[in-house]
Every structure is written in structure tokens, then in C-alpha cells.
Amino acid sequence: MAWNVVIAGGGFAGANVARKLESILPAQSARLVLANDVNFMLYTPFLPEAAAGTLEPRHVVTPLREIVKRANLKLGVVEGHDPATRQVEITTYDGGTELVRYDQLVLAPGSISRFLPIPGLAEHAVGFKSLADAIWARNTVIESLELANATEDPEVRDRLLRFVFVGGGYAGLEALAELQDFAADAMRHYPRARLHGMHWMLVEAKDRVLPEIDEVLADYAAKELRGRGIDIRLNTTLSEVTADTATLSTGEVFPTRMVVWTAGVVPQPSLRNLSVPLDESGRVLVDDFLRVEGMEGVWALGDAAAVPDPDGGLCAPTAQHAVRQAATAARNVAASLGIGAPAPYRYRSRAAFVNLGRYKAVGMVGERTFSGFPAWWMARTYHMSQIPGNARKFRAVLDWTASLPFERDLSEVGSIGRPGVLATERYERGGSHRPMR
Numbered sequence: 001m002a003w004n005v006v007i008a009g010g011g012f013a014g015a016n017v018a019r020k021l022e023s024i025l026p027a028q029s030a031r032l033v034l035a036n037d038v039n040f041m042l043y044t045p046f047l048p049e050a051a052a053g054t055l056e057p058r059h060v061v062t063p064l065r066e067i068v069k070r071a072n073l074k075l076g077v078v079e080g081h082d083p084a085t086r087q088v089e090i091t092t093y094d095g096g097t098e099l100v101r102y103d104q105l106v107l108a109p110g111s112i113s114r115f116l117p118i119p120g121l122a123e124h125a126v127g128f129k130s131l132a133d134a135i136w137a138r139n140t141v142i143e144s145l146e147l148a149n150a151t152e153d154p155e156v157r158d159r160l161l162r163f164v165f166v167g168g169g170y171a172g173l174e175a176l177a178e179l180q181d182f183a184a185d186a187m188r189h190y191p192r193a194r195l196h197g198m199h200w201m202l203v204e205a206k207d208r209v210l211p212e213i214d215e216v217l218a219d220y221a222a223k224e225l226r227g228r229g230i231d232i233r234l235n236t237t238l239s240e241v242t243a244d245t246a247t248l249s250t251g252e253v254f255p256t257r258m259v260v261w262t263a264g265v266v267p268q269p270s271l272r273n274l275s276v277p278l279d280e281s282g283r284v285l286v287d288d289f290l291r292v293e294g295m296e297g298v299w300a301l302g303d304a305a306a307v308p309d310p311d312g313g314l315c316a317p318t319a320q321h322a323v324r325q326a327a328t329a330a331r332n333v334a335a336s337l338g339i340g341a342p343a344p345y346r347y348r349s350r351a352a353f354v355n356l357g358r359y360k361a362v363g364m365v366g367e368r369t370f371s372g373f374p375a376w377w378m379a380r381t382y383h384m385s386q387i388p389g390n391a392r393k394f395r396a397v398l399d400w401t402a403s404l405p406f407e408r409d410l411s412e413v414g415s416i417g418r419p420g421v422l423a424t425e426r427y428e429r430g431g432s433h434r435p436m437r
């Protein structure tokens, strides 16, 4: 008899569980189902570089069919779970629903951007968690430079050249660093804007940036950014956003048209419908074997789970943890099916890197810190070992190498994926001739 193993979520955690189980479980003993809402895995650490144009957006994703060979990939969202009948309900791409029976269920649906009820946030700010977000940020920066260079009005120019990022975790800090570095290089093509100068601000509620990593490295990264003129406001929050301003808890009103919201993540809200125990923040409660509390054959990991950290507290929502937890989850699922022995999650990170722009980074290995090109190169070498699929590794290396001797690409192609309308009468009626971006 073959066992059914269902994995919900195909990100760092879920895709790696599937891949590991393919190598541990003999084909005849287990049927693997991997359910994910899209057919690719997004390599988020490269998202800031996709925004800055150092990497092609398509080169920061890997098709799931390249990662898993044997697992049955179902494109859809796991929206229901009945522990009594051991079935999950999947809403498929075409809008249908499918019930899938499991013997072992692995929950790895990740997280979404944390949202707070701040006036104007939903209408005027954008997150930084998807390819669409990254491309929006890039296009908005380029558009702002173009408009700032063209306008005669110094007040408008000032507003166009101010950029605000709220939240100093990995996503916010790296995205700001990459985009600021990109804009600083691009400025040579915008003489009026250059003369005026830009203002990049990072707003963080806590008294330090990068809570995911060691404080020594986090302070080092903040010092580097301050040295580049980036205005880092600690112990400060955002209190209101409009189309033209960001108001801070200090009462300052900052003119800007670009507010990027990166103030942390919360577990996927769909977990609330999956009949599993959750902690107060919505993460699935698991023990250090990643077994969901009080349930047999149900496991959870990654950003979606409250995994005890061997160093105390809970694991931070990082890809480093998700990938290592995947190895533990796969091992323990196999052990429950009679193959191998279970083991608790015991990972201690000894190295961390923070990307700060094209060929710039800071890093820490053991007690030693690194900066500049050596840190960037070490971080890329590490990522090369992690990004799934040889084709993607090769393409990323080609992108970095090809951009070495050339200037930044300033084309703002927001029209990609949005075809123009076939409407000749628009021209006949004397309508707008402005091409759709």
C-alpha cells in the first residue's frame, strides 16, 4: 500500500520537504502531492536585486516542476482541512474544489505582509513581498527621477525625490539599500534631479534594525547605510500616509509619493480555516520535531509555524530556518512511515549576510565581520548553493557578470504583462496618443 503525503505550500519550506521526501521515500511506498498557488518558487533574498535590475525578474524564480520530479504538483490553494477524515480541500486554478486524502500532512504556506490600521496605508503604500511589488518599486523610482528632472517646480521635485521604507527587517533594509544604490548610480543621467539631491528614509519602530540577525551585524549594516546618507529613524512609527505625504509618530510630515511598507510578516490567514492549533500571532503550534500539537501525522514549518529556536524563543521567519526545518520535517515524516529515525530541529546559524546594493554587502561568519565586495561575493556564493535548479544558478551568475562592465538599465517597462487596448476609434476620436506603460 502507498502512503499519501500532502504538502501545502511550495516555498522554501514546502518545496524542500517535497524534494527531500522524493529522495528518502521509495517511489512505490509514497504518493507525494505538492499544492501551491503558483507554479514557481520565489527566491526572496534576490527580490531587492530584481527591483534594482541587477537580476532579471524571471531569474529570481524557479519553476516548481524543475525542483520536484516525482511529486504531483497541484496548482491551487489549500483552504480546508478535516482532521477526522484526514482530507484537505484544495481550490484549484480553474476555481473548482478537490478533496485530497492524506496519511501525512505538511503545512508550509508561509506568511503575508503584516497590516496595521494606519490611515491611508492600504490606499497609498505598497509591500515588498512579491515580484509585482519589486517591479512596482523599480518603476516608481525611475518614474520619479524622470519627473523630478522634468519639472520646473522645486516643491514637486522635492516630493518626487523622497522615498520612505517602513520596517527595518531583511525585506525593508535590503530593498531600500538596493534601490537607493540603483538611484544614486542612475542620477548621473538626471542632472536637475542630481543637483537637488535625494532623501531616502528607513522608519523602524524598535531600537534596532534587522531583528532576524545578530545585533553586531545589524548595527554594522545600519552604520554602512548611514554612511551613504540614508536617514534611519529608530523608535519611530508611521502614523498616516496620503498620496503626497508620510506622517511620522514624531509629528513630522514628510512629502513623498513612495511609501514601501515592510513592517514584518504574519502567518498566512488561511491557516485559521485549517483546524490546527495556532498561537496568538496565528502561527501553527508545533513541538521541536515540527509535529503539530495534539495531532497525529500533521506537521508545520517555515514562516507559518511557531518553531522553538534551539537558541531560545521562536525561530525568526527566515529562509535559512525554513530550508533547515524542511530537512527535519522530511526526516520525521519518513520516520513516521517507518523509514529512519526522527530527530528534533537543531539549527544554529553561524553566518549571515545583508545585501546593501550592487556588489556591496556586510556579513558575519562566526565572530568575524566583512564588508564591501568580499562580503557581497561570499553572500552570492552562499546563495548559489541555495537557489534551486542549475539553470537559475547559471542565469543569475550571467546577470551579475553581464552587469559588471555596463551602466544601470533605466528602462521603465511597467507595461509588461498589460497588453494595450485594440481601439482605433480612440485615435480617430482624437483621444490620448500617450502609449500605455
Ligand SMILES: Cc1cc2nc3c(=O)[nH]c(=O)nc-3n(C[C@H](O)[C@H](O)[C@H](O)COP(=O)(O)OP(=O)(O)OC[C@H]3O[C@@H](n4cnc5c(N)ncnc54)[C@H](O)[C@@H]3O)c2cc1C
Binding pocket: 008, 009, 010, 011, 012, 013, 014, 035, 036, 037, 038, 041, 044, 045, 046, 047, 048, 076, 077, 078, 079, 108, 109, 110, 111, 128, 129, 170, 171, 172, 174, 175, 268, 270, 301, 302, 303, 304, 317, 318, 319, 320, 321, 322
Ligand atoms: C524581500 C525579502 C527578502 C528576504 N531576504 C531573506 C534573506 O536574505 N535571508 C533569509 O533567510 N530570509 C529572507 N527573507 C525571508 C524568507 O523569504 C522567508 O522566511 C521564507 O520565504 C519562508 O519560507 P516559507 O516556505 O515558510 O514561505 P514562502 O517561501 O513564502 O512559501 C510559501 C508558499 O506557499 C504558498 N501558499 C500560501 N498559502 C497557500 C495555501 N493555502 N495553499 C497552497 N499554497 C499556499 C505561497 O504562495 C508560497 O508559494 C526575505 C523575505 C523577503 C520578503
